[in-house]
Amino acid sequence: MTPTPALTWVELRDLKCAELEGAADGWGKSSNRADAARDRIEQQLLTGLRDTQEGEAAQAAVTRLRQLGRNFQYVYTECGLLRTTLNSLAHEMRTQQRALKEALDDAAALKFTVGADGSVTYPAAGEALVDGAPLRGGTATSNGLPGLVPPSGLVAPNPNAAKARDIADRVAGAVRAAAEIDWRYAGILRRLKAEEGLKVPDATWRDAAGDAAAVRDAAGAYLKDAIPHDASPAERRDWWAGLTQEQREEYLAVYPDQIGNLDGIPALTRDAANLDNLRLLIGELEGRDDERSATRLAGLREIDRQLGAGTQPPMFLLGIGDEGNGRAIVSFGNPDTAKNVAAYVPGLNTSLDEDFATNDLKRARDTAIGARYHDPSSAAIAWLGYDAPQAIDGLGSAAVALDWRAMEGGKSLNEFTAGLSATNENSDPHLTAIGHSYGSRTVGAATQQGDGIPGVDDIVLVGSPGVGVDRAEDLGVGSDHVFVGSAENDVVTTVPSKREVVVGAALRPLAPFGVDAGDIADPGNDDLWFGKDPASEAFGAKRFRVDDGPGLVGPVGPSIAAHSQYFDPKRDAASASNIGLIVAGRSSKISSQEYR
């Protein structure tokens, strides 16, 4: 049974959609004001306080101001959603209004009358089969199932009857659809209510995540999925540049997850969207109690903590996402204004967790600082934009999957660097791709697709088990722009080739790299797991000086420490400073090391 819609066609006809849009504009303005307020708190007040004040009172003020900033961010998010909801409601109502108007126009043209209840009265017309006199007029109503009962020439021979019936159906259809829209949006708007009070706890952000999803479902027809996912990063940049300010704001409010992770969108925009994503995702994960969510939540919290600490170089969130093993792309320094930009690709077992948020981010940060010694216009990015393999039982069992992950990762990396080139404001930015461990295999795979890694001038490979090609010159940047750091005690850089692998029981803790102790002791072999040893003369890259690293067997058993300190200016100053020079575009100044 269909409930009688409370809405009448007169009401639908007279509905002023422009008023809804006016209200939407109002919410949009509130949203923008909240965003500006948050910005002012974070950029001016907090920075000023931190730099000039100390003591408990200042500390307390910083905490309170951060909370206030988050509250404003919440206001920004919710008001933005309200604006899009109202615009979307107006858009859908207009469609029904238009359908209604067409039906009414048709009725007027035929000189039919549409009654208040939606019935359509038609005049006499045609001629009777028996006496040829015009057939009587009448009234048609919609039965709610348009088209189901075909007009029969015997039952209703008046040709107007069928037309009237059609118009009645269209009027009723528009009203019914409008009532449904009204009901649907009433529900969404009711949802978009904040809790009372000044606190915005994670639970409220969880609700906000649900709110965004609800608005997105509803607004699909209005905003469309016009986001050009299939276009090139340069085309996406142009698409974004071509939108009006209002359109951009609506995309940011409703699709922060997509805009924030879209290569080709300017860094500042991605950062703004991902600030939202971060809060929404934290809110969402808060509500779950499985281990995976807890792990991920810890990672996001750590990123959030660093963002709040306000350290230099400034952080920009270029990507945050929950898909696969998690996504996080964090830049230290603005990659759109910096002349030198480096993207660091982490390796095996990297996923969005506290370890990534602490250690991988630190690698990018150290790299940015190291490059800034030589050119202050430098930025470095920790790029977790792919699913790094999560191997747990040695390379042997996962070899095929490993290659496939590298291909997929390489594809994403190419998109990302194409985006960096597209949005960088310098005429010829200097880009460096840095692959660590399995990440170097991913960088290698990226070079083998299309014309190589877009925009990248230099490639740095550290702790590499091979990159999938046997010669540096095959990486597409010229062999004198390929730089290799390989610590003598880094077991990963001596992983034997596939046919030689034997998993040594003594070194089992070094899994996922199954390593035979005998192979490590035997330096004569320059074939590694993924091809030629990048540190070998045959490979033909430039090998830069790194620390040998702690010995393989430390006081507490086998150690993989030498594999993990290439970026660390404290543990391996030679390596970190060489990486800094290369990223700053001064690779002719590095200190070199003999081939293996």
Place this chain on the structure above:
Amino acid sequence: MTIVSAERRGNFLGVVDRSWRNSGYRMKSINNDPDVPAIFAQTEDGFGVSLIVGGEGQVFFEVDSPCVEKSEVAESTTKATAPTYEGMENIPRPNVRSPFWSAGAP
């Protein structure tokens, strides 16, 4: 900050190098490039000490403490007594001329 001219860079590094060696520091790594020389050393009790000549002759001194186990301690509340400039993009350039150290600088 004092301007160290390219001509005096060698003297400067020599003085530092000698002083560090006399203090028993161990040299971990050295970059001999004339433009961007660097000395990375370690004190007997594990402190890392670095001198890096960066872009435009800017000199960076850094000291870091020995590695410790990660523990749940709060961030230091003691403020640096001078700007640390760590990681900053717009670090002021040296602007104090010394008749000796700045000799020959433009």
